[in-house]
Amino acid sequence: MWDYTDKVLELFYNPQHQGVIEDKGEPGIKVAVGDVGSIACGDALRLHLKVEENTEKIIDARFQTFGCTSAIASSEALVELIKGKTLDEALKVTNKEIANYLGGLPEAKMHCSVMGQEALEAAIYNYRGIPLDTHEDDDEGVLVCTCFGISDAKIKRVIIENNLTTAEEVTNYVKAGGGCGSCLASIDDIIASVQKEKASATPVSNSLNQTNGKSAVKPLTPVQKIALIQKVLDEEVRPVLIADGGDVELFDVEGDRVKVILQGACGSCSSSTATLKIAIESRLRDRVSKDLVVEAV
Incomplete structure (x- = not known):
């Protein structure tokens, strides 16, 4: 039994923003959709945004999630965090903020908060007419985890943004290494590379x-x-x-x-x-x- 917070259980049992936003052709309103994950891999999220075009403010959002308690609660938390924000303000929302809003997530379920962040980015980029392959980490870089289709670019990003230090933590956040395990050595190499970069970039102000x-x-x-x-x-x-x-x-x-x-x-x-x-x-x-x-x- 996962040790879920009361907030996670509240949003899981009583989600207020599940569903679809249909594009009814309202003047000055645009609807955008962002998809991440795969049902075959166990989690998938589709995020719908209703945006006021002249201000780029998110006036409504809905989600469709295939996944566990954490995935549904993270999706609900994401919507509550971004409603009323402009697209640029929403882009600043991190997976850490989603997890914190929930009062924390079990380490093995942190990938659910990352999925929410990625769905948001996908929806906003789609709203702005940018092809997925210009920003989707999975389509760039060298493929490291063949079981879940995770690239080195995506692994490096999640390591940096969440200060991860072990391959087990990386698996918790993006599932890489959670299949056959053959990529765990490569993940360790990426972690070592990031740590080396951090060490070389230590601000002089720390002296x-x-x-x-x-x-x-x-x-x-x-x-x-x-x-x-x-x-x-x-x-x-x-x-x-x-x-x-x-x-x-x-x-x-x-x-x-x-x-x-x-x-x-x-x-x-x-x-x-x-x-x-x-x-x-x-x-x-x-x-x-x-x-x-x-x-x-």
């Missing part, structure tokens, strides 16, 4: 001055901040964007405002806002400063 026996954080100088931002862009952000046919160039840094130039597919894509916030800004906030704001020029 400590010893004053009267106490540790004090030494702030970054403007030059150090720019150098660290450039390092993170070159080593952690650009490889991901280049794999998608895009690129980014640092243009200027003014205080906590980081100005960048999106190039290639990123520059011409209507999802550039998502690229700025998810692929670039969140990474720089993790590695350099939580106060950074990234803008495209």
Whole structure:
């Protein structure tokens, strides 16, 4: 018996947002759908969004879920979190927020919160007319887990976003390694690679001055901040964007405002806002400063 929180059981037994949103051709309203998972693999989620076009605000959302208690509760939690938000605001919702909203999930069920996050991204990208193969991790990178069709790009992403350190944790979040187990060594290699990248990108601000026996954080100088931002862009952000046919160039840094130039597919894509916030800004906030704001020029 899984140790579910009261919130998980409440949303599972009494979901308020199950169902379909039909496109009735209402003026100024657009309906988008995002699909993730596979019934063959045990979990599948279809998310419906009803969006006010002039504001891009989500005015309603519904879900159809094939899965366990955690999958249904995570889907319900996702809808409650995103209703009333704009699409850009919704894109900032992480699987951690879904799990926290539920009061936590059993480790072996964390993949349900990840599935919700991915369904949301799929629906928003579909709303903006972006082909799935430009953002779906499963279709990019090297296939690592053949049992569940999980690529190295998707595994790396979930490791970074959730600070995972073991192959068992990766299996809990994306199921990779939960089949025949032949990919577990490859997952360990990816974890080691991510940890090495984190170690090389440790902010200079973590260096400590010893004053009267106490540790004090030494702030970054403007030059150090720019150098660290450039390092993170070159080593952690650009490889991901280049794999998608895009690129980014640092243009200027003014205080906590980081100005960048999106190039290639990123520059011409209507999802550039998502690229700025998810692929670039969140990474720089993790590695350099939580106060950074990234803008495209």
